Amino acid sequence: MRVGLVCPYSWDVPGGVQEHIRDLAEALMDLGHEISVISPADNDDLLPDYVVPAGRAVPVPYNGSVARLAFGPLSAGRVRRWVREGGFDLLHVHEPAAPSLSLLACWVADGPIVATMHGANPRSRMLHAMLPILQSALEKINARIAVSEAARTTLVEHLGGDAVLIPNGVAVRRYEKADPLPGWPGEGGALGFLGRMDEPRKGLPVLLRAFETLGRDRPGLRLLIAGPGDLEEAAARVPGPLRDRVVLLGQVSDEDKIRAYHSVDVFCAPNLGGESFGMVLAEAMASGAPVVASDLDAFRTVLRGGRAGELFVTGDAGDLARAAGRLLDDPERRATVSAAASAAVRAYDWPTVARDVLQVYETVVSGTGLVGVER
């Protein structure tokens, strides 16, 4: 199948939507499909060969902050030419309600269109003024995908209609191999945590209490914490005698995040709730880290009911200490869990996600011609 993907944000600026499109494009190409992506970009020389530049995105006030978007006759002209010359069976636009390239693509194109909604947009008041403008372009979309329940709810509430839920994929091959951070995991064993340090729902306090117990019996055990938040405030919450055995990395780059997963013997996800999928869990599993997680529904599903990782009673530091202790003291058990996790995480790997997306494509394409331009 020949598919044109439309990215609304600058390709060379890091962001979830861009990453999603890159991973999807590469997974679809691996499955033997022809893919072309059009995207705004600051530097055309650094683009992969499947990306067609649509010019620079312009900083403009939008949604209460300054966003970098592609709009105006020049961008519209480039999208139009790309569609006309592309000979696509289908267009797949991302975040089509944002005033950028995807909306322009819906406007100029005539033919099968699939759209993926990424964000949760809280601005219902403002949408009222924009709805009539959006509607005529968005009406052309044949099928809609939401990456999360939040994105789906936003869509239903603001634009109407429903969407198929296909969660973000985890690019497993990006996580599989990495060097541990220097000096990790060390002789005495290491626990890991990733997430906002100051957000109670991520459950760091539960882990710190469990670490007090675990650390008493295991003098060499260390705890590696990565994620945004106030470093000093977080350090103050660590009990005195253990303070020099807790290492706070703060916000880390993508590359260091993967290395952090490879730096620990046991990865802990002590979340108290509010997780719809558990991306962090899937990433740790893809990195081969044995996982201990609270028994939230979402985590239980990802961990195959406990076969691909240990589950403990949510919020119970004692139970977390016991579960983590079992893994820390038994290398063989760690290897078994890690292998089971690597197998289980395949379900969230991009090739699997791309196949789900392809099914949507096939439903929409059957019987219609190529994508053309209007007028």
Next chain:
Amino acid sequence: MTGIFLAIAAAVLLGVYISWRAGRIDRLHARVDAASAALDAALVRRSSVALEFASSGLLDPATSVLLAGAAHDARSADTARELPESDLTRALRAVFSQPGCRASLEGREGAQELLAELEGAAHKVFLARQFYNGAVAATQAARHRWLARMLRLAGGAPQPEFFEIDDSLAGPGEDAQRSDMPHLAR
């Protein structure tokens, strides 16, 4: 006898002077009120024309959504209007400085009229804000004099405040910013 007469005369003169000063402050406040109403009308007019442009179908939908969003935000702000109004200026600037924007409007029905209306409305904001801030400066100066402060000549009237927004429609560094007749960036 002459002494008392002189004292009374001085007191009367002082009274007349003070009441003249109080009247002046009063007139300045009235001038601020009038300028404020004119500024408000100019801002409302600008956001309506921007909204009209956004829903005219003359622009592409991405541009229209941006413009509609900025105009709507400017319109619905009750207090703290300065930021959303500045954002509207910046959105207008970004939209009309897009390469090919003007060319794409050539020959479209109603486009030139709407463009002229928008330029006029934007220019009126610039003028109205200048007049308003001029009135505020004069009033503040009059209120700050020691006699006015001592005798509370302004009474209970609230201290008027400047209205500071970005209302230049030429991009930074362009000459039009210097001129008193700003136009939508070309």
